[in-house]
Amino acid sequence: MQDEMKHLLMRTARGTFSRRGFIARCGALGISAALANTLIAQAVRAEGPKKGGLIRAGIAGGESTNSLDPALAASEVPFVTSETWGEMLVNVTPDGKVDMRLAEEVSSSADASEWTFRIRKGVEFHDGKTVTAEDVVATLKRHTDEKSQSGALGIVQGISEMSYEGDMVKLKLAGPNADLPFLMADYHLVIQPGGGVDNPAAGIGAGPYKLEVFEPGVRIGFTKNPNYFDDSIGHADQVEILVINDNTARTAALQSGQVHMMNRVDPKIAELLKGAPGVQVKSVAGRGHYVFIMHCDKAPFDNNDLRMALKLGIKRQEMVDKILGGLGSIGNDFPINAAYPLFDDTIPPREYDAAQAAEFYKKSGHDGSPILLRVAPGAFPGAVDAANLFAASAQAAGIPLQVKLEPDDGYWSNVWNVEPFCASYWGGRPVQDQMYSTAYLSTADWNDTKFKNATFDDLVLAARGELDEVKRKEEYSKVANILRDEGGLICPMFNDFVHGVRDEIGGWIDDPNQELMNGRGLVKTWLV
């Protein structure tokens, strides 16, 4: 019960759950607001971290094809793995600030086009070598190299010149970017000795745990790094990741105590799991979102009236309730929500409006032939159901939307980014600029809506270099409005990260950045 109250209160505070609903729920449980507060205070009472023991996580999203090379990390398990053995220059705190890791100081030139990082002294890699500015530059170079397959290639491409002097790393950018430190927190950019050029998959970094066992797709075992520079994290003697992709098995493993924490609790069973003894459900409002994407350059989606008709023909709250089991919040056709800094919460949410949708549809002059929405079960959890709900509500508005089921296998190469209208998902990024630059700029590598708008581009670039927060927020508000009213993105919902955590785990923090406390669930928690 405490957990539910806490969860609801947190969501009420974030605006993802209505205030009225919260009070009603309190009343239904026979709890006064004052008592609820006491309960919450007890629940979050800080107890000091305890050292020792073995923490296990059952994580979905790992394959026997995984590599230890952080540049190639593309799913959940490799991400958590790198966060456990590796360390980046900086990280992002749960409240969206820069967290100094291997860098101890960051500064920029007045126009944010030149950045300097001071590297922490006396930090050692697992092989005993000292972390130097040279290693940092070599690492970044490896990811920016044209031959690189790094998932961070697009992120670090904007760095035109890298150099080091003593313990200072200097990065010169092609254009000003006020968010550069956030880019350095990308999980691919784990600092490796010599940049990891010789053996990128060695698994040697400066992180809180040393890699002991690596069986891709099965388990990854770690022991504590005794020379880690930060005593405030890394409590257990040993931590272990068990790759459990099956939902039922993962949940059963948590309930039987075989693992202490798990990711991706199925929304359908989250309510049931809350009642299980010894287990808590931790739902965190994050930046991830489930989307339907239209190619703005292909008929019939090159017509903004038709795009508008589809955007008005979707029932957002119904999606959140039925697809996410209430563990999420509605989206507003731009990829940003309250979890981002500088979010403009005054933009009105778009509601389902059959009459208006029908009007826009008529105005678009579409010939009435079926509009195909392609979807596969793996596009996102519940994707097929969501597409069917969408088709039903659009058809009610007279739009001939039809769902076409595609196989999971090959979906990301044959359908996504190929077909003009399909289901997809995004994991979100730490800052607005990164999200827009990744997928919505005309020149973006992953512009999966083929959205090309010069005004939009100019505004994003202006906001990127803007150091005045008030102005920047205004610019982002304009950016959001353009995308919301003209873009090819239909974003009906932001999904929460839903975890199961056993009562033995202390120190759990809700972190909106990524699943499992931004990948550091094993590192930052302890056994009570």
Add this chain to the structure above:
Amino acid sequence: MHPILKLVIQRVALGCLLLLAVSAVIFLGVEALPGDTAQAILGQSATPQALENLRQQMGLNEPALVRYFKWLGGVLTGDLGKSLTNGTDIATAIGQRLGNTLFLAVSAAVISVPLALILGLVAARYAGRWPDKLISGITLTTISLPEFVAAYFVIYLLTQVFPVFLPVSMVFPGMSLGAKLHAVALPVIVLVMVVLAHMMRMTRAAILNVMQSAYIETAELKGLTPMQVIWKHAFPNAIAPIVSVVVLNLAYLVVGVVVVEVVFSYNALGQYLVDHVTKRDLPVVQAVGLVFAAVYIGLNIIADVVSIVANPRLRHPK
């Protein structure tokens, strides 16, 4: 040359030819799959530049035929190559996974084969009466349950209601035999449930078939008890069909249990194969496919030879 030795040599040679054909078929099949290795590996977040780099590095721009013969040459010299996706040595990975596959298969077989035979004998002895109906009823029920349903059922029963076993069955090098057996208990139970009925029914049917023969009547008239008749006279003559079915089920236990592996997160060959098919990791798919084909062909050769050895008329051909 002894006719049986000759037969074995013939079968093994045929098996090798068959394997070669299988390798070509697997190659064609994987080539025909839609999608592309580089895209599959790098996933949704791949940049075009990264894709091109990876294709170059993996030699995917070479023609398919060249890649096939390069690979075949490697296999014949004992080199299965490296995984395209994470660069690990395929032979090492398969070795460990195959060990786990065989461990699970043997554990399940050690229980299910004798159990099926005994139940089959009992069912044949009391054919048409309640023990027969009970045995048939139970085993037919367990075989009718899809594996994953049976698996979720035993997970619920034996890890949640009665917490005796663990839902995740991974085994690791360095675990003691006892710990390993404890870990695989649940998948073994499920597999026994799945394969029992087939073998049991075949044993029963084969024995009942033999029981119609004139020499069984003679044995009965000699005054032997029904169980003695079945054990001494009916069973030896029913071995050939029983062995074929047992071997089919053993082959299934080795090559067909990927669903069970996934549900229990058991780190064996099936899961490994599926992961690599998804990523279009051709060398691994080829190698695992070949291993599976070899197991299947090998077991069938054994079944043939045993049937022949068990039959005096085939053993001493005129």
